[in-house]
Each structure stands twice: as structure tokens, then as C-alpha cells.
Amino acid sequence: MIRLGSLPFLLCAAAILHASPAAAQSSASRPFRFEAGIGVSWMGREPIGTRTATETTGAGGTSPLFNTSSELGSAAGFDGRLGVRLSRSLVAEAEAAYLKPQLRIAVSADAEGAAAVTASETIQQFTIGGNIRWMLPGRRWSPRLAPFALGGGGYLRQLHDQATLLETGRFYQLGAGVETLLAPGGRFHTRGVGARADVRAVIRSKGITFDGGSKASPAVGVSAFVRF
Amino acid sequence: MTRRLACLVAAALTLGQPAPALAYLKFGVPVGGQQVTLKWARTPVRYFVSTASVPGVTSTDFQGAVARAFATWQAVPTASITYQFAGVTAASPGSDDGSSVLGFQNRPDLDRVLASTSFLVDSATGALIESDIFFNAAFPWSVAAAGDSGRYDLESIALHEIGHFSGLSHSALGETELLSTGGRRVLSAEAVMFPIAFAPGSISARTLKADDIAGISDLYPAGDFTSDGSLSGRVTKDGQPIFGAHVVAFNPATGAMVGGFSLNAQGQFSIGGLSPGPHVVRVEPLDDVDIGSFFDASQNVDIDFGVAFLDRIVVVPKGGDSGEVAVAVVRK
Helix, strand or coil: CCCCCHHHHHHHHHHHHCCCCCCCCCHHHCCCCEEEEEEEEEECCEEEEEEEEEEECCCCCEEEEEEEEEEECCEEEEEEEEEEECCCCEEEEEEEEEECCEEEEEEECCCCCCCCEEEEEEEEEEEEEEEEEEECCCCCCCCCCEEEEEEEEEEEEEEECCCCEEEEEEEEEEEEEEEEEEECCCHHHCCEEEEEEEEEEEEEEECCCCCCCCEEEEEEEEEEEEEC | CEEEEEEECCCCCCCCCCCCCCCCCECEEEECCEEEECCCCCCCEEEEEECCCECCECHHHHHHHHHHHHHHHHCCCCECCCEEEEEEECCCCCCCCCCCEEEEECCCCCCCCCEEEEEEEECCCCCEEEEEEEEECCCCEECCCCCCCCCEEHHHHHHHHHHHHHCECCCCCEEEEECCCCCEEEEEECCCCCCCCCCCCCCHHHCCCHHHHHHHHHHCECHHHHHCEEEEEEEEECCEECCCCEEEEECCCCCCEEEEECCCCCCEEEEEEECCEEEEEEEECCCCCCHHHCCCCCCCCCCCCCCEECCECEEECCCCEEEEEEEEECCC
């Protein structure tokens, strides 16, 4: 279930789908073969489950001892991409990203009156995966901005700060964004240098979760790229 | 040279000092100035069942109930201990004949003791020679599948005593309330090895909990127990280490709770048998039970502090230890 992540994506997608037919050719869509990018990204918080510590009663029921509510906090990190142009409007991308979110467990309602606390620990999250980026045809909001939609997924590895393996999993993402060429190419066989911004809904399967379900969170990224 | 030691359900006599290697309370015996963990050197451990019966429980019923309890412990996949029924005997529990015997004995003088486990130990080597369990015939007993109101469930009590028989001491994972009679009533427990039994009619203690499983697996490790991790550290109050603090590791992914104690002058504890992953650490004073059910009276157990949670998550690695965790508690 997508909650936080779906709104910006849907707004962006709706705007794109209602765009009028094409007018000018964006400088961002000039022919290229390869693209390399590096940037920063931010991922929103993910609730990862609630659990009550219970003890068994004589009648066979349970008696709560305390409650826990857990989340992976929002975090900023770095990512890098390599892309290859498949056609005029499709680009295949390989991407890797690194984040250091905080795992937080809020403990409350202790049966013996212990003060509520939020215990935390920083973890590292590595992802590696691929996307298909579709350069959307049609009129741009600006002649310099080229909108795109993307979808993909990959492998995720979450490690404790001391590099102790915690969990592995998969992620899937859908998103949209815009890119623009900031400078023409020419030097070092480049075909331009540009910037890109995107917003994504990321759905994580497995990895750190205390209730077993898939988790969704929003993510945004800003990056610079160079084309060859 | 042998020595007989005893452990009672309601008024426990603690054997020597708890073994400090890991924090489940295990029985230990002093040998040559050192504590030796009390455990069976060879398995299957053979046991006899006495022919004594009580109203509502025939000898055959008794044999069946204790067999189920032994089977429950033996079914723990991460523990290697096994048991073998050796036959019925006219002998009573407590006779130093080298045979482990379980049976009823009428002890109305022990009016707060449902059952008791005793050991015969070679005091020169610490080797466990024999362990007997007596069930107090002065109480009403039942082997009814769904329990019997007003009667204590024999299988539940046998499961607890067989934990002792195997070398486990008590767990403090439970809550009680004081009664006007001076005793305590169990409100809830999350370990079969909690020292006070549920009220008559309850069959809740027929099932081992995570704490029991971790304890028996620590004593007799098998299978993939070694891939479980441990959590260790020390408990301090006003900057000074405290002894006897009850430390509980809670796994928010599984809901499992495993407890231990700070067991030495440095306030150190170590809890093994934990599933790898994040854990919440809770520390509480040992104030829900009689301290004598856990520790020797000569040991200075500190209960003058409030329940507290560690403000960081402890990640237990697979097959390793968390590294030392420092927990500071505050005077009440």
C-alpha cells in the first residue's frame, strides 16, 4: 500500500499525462548513447511494524508488558547511475544508492511504569538495481525541461553500523521527474552536462520489517549527469 | 563423596551461585573453589517413575503426564538433551540410589511447595549423578487435557521441574501480586521456569517459552543454536555496578523475550540464544518474586531502582555478541 509516496508521484504523473502535443524539441533530448550521473537523494520514513511484549496469563490469554512501534527514519544519501540509450525515448539505467537511516523503536505503556523511550540505532542501506526511463513525448513546461517517467527495482542490503548483516530484500520504484541540459558537450567526447530531479514511490519487500509486510516510502533525488 | 541439593517450586533453595557464563540462571556447584555448571554429562538421561498415585491421578496417568513434559523439553530443536523412560519403581524420590525417580510424596508440612527437584552430585568433580522430583501429594492434582478447576496441572508442574532436573534455575519473566496471606499470585509469566505456579486449573504452563528454550539450548546446544547471537553488557546505578538486575531482551520482530541477570561484581550480564537482529533492552529489579528463589541470601541483590529501557537498539549479530551494552538505572 502506497501512502506518502503516491501523492507526489500521482500529481506529477497526472500533469504529464495531460500535457498537450509536442512543440519544440528540448535540448535535454539531444541524441546521446551513454549517460553517467551522481547525486543526492532523500527517502521518507517507513513505519515497519508495531509489536506488544506480552506475557501469558493463567487463563491462557496474554497480558501486555509494553508496546513498541518501529520505523526507519527519513534519511539523505548518495546515488550514482549509468544509463544507456535504447531508443529515442527509452533509457536503461543501472543505479546504486547509499543511505544511513535511523532505525527507531518507540517503547511505551510499560506495565510497571517505566518511562517511554525511543531507542534508536543507525544502519546503512545499500541498493543496487535498474530502471527504465521513458522520456515523455509532448509539450514541455519549458523548452529546457524534459519530463520523464521511470520504473524499476533491485536488490537492497541493510547493514548495522558495525557492518553486521541485518537484512536483505528487494525494492521496486515508480516515479517521474524532469531533466535539463546545462551545458553543451564537446569536450572529452561528451554530449552535454545536465541536471535531473525526480520523485519516486519506493516499495520495499523484506529487509528490516517487524510485521512482514511490504513497506512504501517517498523518495526524491537531485543529480548531475554527463552524456557521451 | 556426594551431596544432595534441592530446589523447590515455591520456596526455592538456590544451589551454590548461579553460573556466570551466560545469564540464564543455571545451577552451579562449588568444586575446588570454582563454580561448575550442573548438567548431565551423558544423554539420554534415564528416569524412573514411582508407583505412587493420588486421587485423580493414577500411576499410569502420572507416567503419561511426565512423559509428555519430558517430550516437550526434548523437542526443542536447538537443544540436544534427550530423556529415556527406564521403568516404574517402588523407590521414592530422594533416595540416593543413583537412579533418577519422579513420584508423589505426601508432605503436608511443605504447604507452599507443589513439587521439588533434588540432585545428587559428586562434590569432588561436580558430576551430576542423580536427580529426583517429588510432587507433593498434599495438593490436589489433575491430568485432565483441558485442566481441572481446583486442581494443579501435573504436566505443567512437571515441565517446570524437569527444567530444574535438566539444570535450569528460575526465570524472572513474570508479574505477581502480593496476597494478604503473604504469598504471591501470578498475574502473568513468559517462562515455564518462573518460580511461582499459576492457579489451580491453569494449563498455560504446558508450553515452553522463548526464555526456556534459550536456557535449555544454552546448557545443551544443538542444531543451529550456535547461529543465534548474544547480548551482553553491564548494569550500573549511580555509576556503580549492581548485582541481580533482571535484564530482558525483546525482539520486536518475533515478540520473543529472553531474560538474564547481572551476575557479578562488575554488574555484567550476557543473554544468549537470541535471534539475530534488533532488540529492545529492559532492566527491572527482582521485585516480583522472592529473591531467595533465585539467589543465595549472602548475595547482595539490588532492587532499589526503577524499571528502565535502554535508549538505543541493540543489534544482535548472527552467531556473535552485541558488544558491551551499558545500562544505567536510577534509584527509585
